Amino acid sequence: MIKGKRTTIHLENFSPVWDAKLSLGDFTIVVGPQASGKSVFLQTLKLAENRNHILGFFDQQKVVFDCDLRAFIDSCFGRRMSGMLDRNPSVIWAGKKYEL
Numbered sequence: 001m002i003k004g005k006r007t008t009i010h011l012e013n014f015s016p017v018w019d020a021k022l023s024l025g026d027f028t029i030v031v032g033p034q035a036s037g038k039s040v041f042l043q044t045l046k047l048a049e050n051r052n053h054i055l056g057f058f059d060q061q062k063v064v065f066d067c068d069l070r071a072f073i074d075s076c077f078g079r080r081m082s083g084m085l086d087r088n089p090s091v092i093w094a095g096k097k098y099e100l
Contacts, residue, residue: 009045010092015084017041043077048093069100 010021017037021027022031030038047054054076058065065072070082090099 007082007094007096009048010090011037011041011044012092013084013087014040014044014089014091015081015087022025040081044091047076047097048091056073073100 007024008021009024009054011017012019014020016035017021017040022030022041030041032038055070058075063075065075070085073078073082073085085100088099090097092098
């Protein structure tokens with residue numbers, strides 16, 4: 001992120017987050033009850049922000065997904081998190097919508 005610039009991330013149907021929008025500033029705190037999706041939200045933010053680095057790491061470790069989106073989601077978010085794909089999740093990052 002660019003210092004002083006606000007970026008918005010919006011998750012829809014992204015287990016366990018059904019609909020959440022967060023405007024990120026220079027310092028943002030995410031709070032909520034246990035199992036409410038804070039970690040998933042932050043992992044999604046990290047994936048959006050560092051996509052190329054994360055993919056490079058998997059490549060460096062010789063991890064091959066062979067276009068298996070479920071294996072990729074489980075690797076990034078944890079076992080069985082790929083079940084969220086059945087709900088057609090999407091991420092809107094900096095104004096651009098990404099559907100998984």
